[in-house]
Amino acid sequence: MVHSRIAGTGSYLPHKVITNADLEKLVDTSDEWIASRTGIRERRMAATGETTGDLAFEAAQRALAAAGVQAGELDLIVLGTTTPDLIFPATACLLQHRLGANGCAAFDVNAACSGFMYALAVADQFIRSGSVRKALVVGAETLTRMLDYGDRSTCVLFGDGAGAVVLEASDQPGIITTRLHADGGYKHLLYNPVGVSAGFQLDQPNAGVRVMMTGNEVFKVAVKTLDRMVGETLEAAGMHESDIDWLIPHQANLRIIEATARRLKLPMERVIVTVDRHGNTSSGSVPLALDEAVRSGKVQRGQTLLLEAFGGGFTWASALLRY
Ligand code: ACO
Secondary structure, X not given: OOEEEEEEEEEEOOOEEEEHHHHHOOOOOOHHHHHHHHOOOEEEEOOOOXXXXXXXXXXXXXXXXXXXXXXXXXXXXXXXXXXXXXXXXXXXXXXXXXXOOOOOEEEEEOOHHHHHHHHHHHHHHHHHHOOOOEEEEEEEEEHXXXXXXXXXXXXXXXXXXXXXXXXXXXXXXXXXXXXXXXXXXXXXXXXXXXXXXXOOOOOOOOOOOOOEEOHHHHHHHHHHHHHHHHHHHHHHHOOOHHHOOEEEEOOOOHHHHHHHHHHOOOOHHHEOOOHHHHOEOHHHHHHHHHHHHHXXXXXXXXXXXXXXXXXXXXXXXXXXXXX
């Protein structure tokens, strides 16, 4: 049986740091409020002209180097993003060309903050089916481009960044199971009101583009849903809480992360936390945290990792894997 395994990871953060003190100058907020409610202390912002594709390119190059894989060997590129460079072509196609991987399949996945997890599950299925041997999976975002820096309830939460993994076919897992879910009935709690066929004004294309979120309602559903999903994931794999070495969660809010860790009976020392320095980078969040954990030496080969995310849609997804 064919499995997929992570052969290498990479990530990239733009240079500009926005601290909570910087945001105190823009909106009626405080470092104390942001840190105590979310765990966030700072986040990154892409430079003028720096795009999601640019961040993805840097992260992808690092993942390919870590895996010892040449771009030309790739059979598939799947990129999770809600902030593509262009409406079309897909950012995955722009990335493919810059990497020199022309010819392989390349497409974007939009599942908001679960984008990377969806992309990972899709690539895993292609490898399991035997049609792909090597895949590049990316989560990349420039969410600060669509934030309203007059709205304190959203502008303090998000940041820019990208992470990537190279998946390879293997006779050993690798990815043990992935779970994907969505419920479009929650659209009203978290959305951007402007698309191409709704809300778009040709003479003012940026008008109305912003993150709309009823944060406290999202919070409650996220905690309950993640609780349910980690149970479902363990059951699908026939594993127990005690089998997990590391939880690598979506980095939206430290209090949500702590609730999931409690559900798994995992001490916070076994949870990768980057939300304090990255904020919520949406699709970038899980692969950024994974790459940081790998490069710091925390995550070791052979360990069991539980990755999960929750975001707009609502979407939620997980992956249980042996690194
Ligand atoms: N600074 C100071 N006060 C603030 C700020 C701020 N930045 N933002 C909101 N407040 C105020 C509110 O106005 C409110 O004031 P009131 O009591 O006078 O009405 C008060 O703080 C409490 O507001 P809540 O929204 O109830 O605060 P809560 O503790 O829920 O924290 C937060 C808000 C951080 C947004 C939290 O609810 C959260 O993290 N939600 C989940 C976000 C998430 O996971 N999103 C999914 C992924 S995102 C994606 O997919 C794109």
